[in-house]
Amino acid sequence: xxxxxxxxxxxxxxxxxxxxxxxxxxxxxxxxVVIHGSLVISLAGVDLIYLGLNVVLTAVETAQQSMKTHxxxxxxxxxxxxxxxx
Amino acid sequence: MATPVKKKAAxxxxxxxxxxxxxxxxxxxxxxxxxxxxxxxxxARIESVRxxxxxxxxxxxxxxxxxxxxxxxxxxxxxxxxxxxRHQRAVADLAAKTEILPARFGTVFLTDESLKQxxxxxKKSIQSVFRKISGSDEWGVKIFRHSQNVKPAMVEAxxxxxxxxxxxxxxxxxxxxxxxxxxxxxxxxxxxSVETAAxxxxxxxxxxxxxxxxxxxxxxxxxxxxxxxxxxxxxFVDAYRVECSGPWPPYxxxxxxx
Numbered sequence: 001x002x003x004x005x006x007x008x009x010x011x012x013x014x015x016x017x018x019x020x021x022x023x024x025x026x027x028x029x030x031x032x033v034v035i036h037g038s039l040v041i042s043l044a045g046v047d048l049i050y051l052g053l054n055v056v057l058t059a060v061e062t063a064q065q066s067m068k069t070h071x072x073x074x075x076x077x078x079x080x081x082x083x084x085x086x
Numbered sequence: 087m088a089t090p091v092k093k094k095a096a097x098x099x100x101x102x103x104x105x106x107x108x109x110x111x112x113x114x115x116x117x118x119x120x121x122x123x124x125x126x127x128x129x130a131r132i133e134s135v136r137x138x139x140x141x142x143x144x145x146x147x148x149x150x151x152x153x154x155x156x157x158x159x160x161x162x163x164x165x166x167x168x169x170x171x172r173h174q175r176a177v178a179d180l181a182a183k184t185e186i187l188p189a190r191f192g193t194v195f196l197t198d199e200s201l202k203q204x205x206x207x208x209k210k211s212i213q214s215v216f217r218k219i220s221g222s223d224e225w226g227v228k229i230f231r232h233s234q235n236v237k238p239a240m241v242e243a244x245x246x247x248x249x250x251x252x253x254x255x256x257x258x259x260x261x262x263x264x265x266x267x268x269x270x271x272x273x274x275x276x277x278x279s280v281e282t283a284a285x286x287x288x289x290x291x292x293x294x295x296x297x298x299x300x301x302x303x304x305x306x307x308x309x310x311x312x313x314x315x316x317x318x319x320x321x322f323v324d325a326y327r328v329e330c331s332g333p334w335p336p337y338x339x340x341x342x343x344x
Binding site: 021022023024025026027028029030031032033 | 300338
């Protein structure tokens with residue numbers, strides 16, 4: 001991730017490892033062509049995933065923000081770094 | 087039972103226990119497309135199959151993990167995170183080397199014949215989507231309000247009801263931001279794009295997120311798009327923080343069904 005002096009935070013580009021898991025799941029799970037395969041994920045299942053993710057990731061981000069606020073109140077909050085990313 | 091995440095798949099199994107995982111469908115390329123990215127299961131090859139004049143990029147994977155137990159596995163966040171990242175890496179590698187329509191995560195076929203039939207049935211729609219995405223990338227934009235601007239509910243509340251309303255707003259990440267400046271800005275970005283799409287649900291719970299979406303931007307227009315982002319961010323740096331991600335394969339612009 002890079003942060004320019006104008007404040008725009010650019011994630012990804014040449015260093016794709018900097019893309020957060022949230023960004024990936026936003027696109028990979030809920031977008032893309034649905035060619036009706038022999039199996040297609042049920043929408044109910046997808047909603048459950050979002051619910052679970054939001055609980056985990058919101059907790060992670062809140063903890064990170066809280067730490068940042070105590071260390072340096074003017075720093076921008078970091079992108080979420082959820083568990084499980086390899 | 088959900089499948090534990092494996093770094094390497096087990097030894098090759100007979101054909102009846104395999105399934106075909108689809109990453110996306112590409113226009114045939116004149117030169118050889120060399121894909122060396124890790125496959126979805128960390129082991130199989132990523133290969134292309136020419137069907138109906140289109141290149142289907144697939145891996146042959148374990149049927150139990152990717153077909154029979156796919157829905158359960160997707161509720162296992164560790165599995166989903168690992169496999170989701172592999173899917174993105176493979177599709178990003180393909181998109182860098184060929185024009186591809188990314189398939190939705192978890193598009194699985196049990197036989198080659200089934201894949202062929204579905205591609206044949208969707209061929210016309212696939213061709214029209216190719217025309218739309220040609221020469222473009224997807225860019226994601228997220229706009230966050232600085233957290234200190236949504237906190238003074240207790241100080242400004244005129245009554246108990248007012249307090250509760252303000253409190254509810256401050257903890258509702260999906261609350262709509264009624265700021266004409268923000269609307270004008272996102273409309274400006276839309277004008278520089280081929281198409282605009284709403285942001286995905288995985289991010290929608292992020293604190294202080296007031297707008298997120300994706301733009302399909304022609305490569306010739308990328309500089310103008312980046313300048314518009316920089317100008318807005320510099321002008322409203324006290325109120326908002328902007329995150330831009332990309333370039334992405336055009337996930338959000340290939341339609342839910344073709």
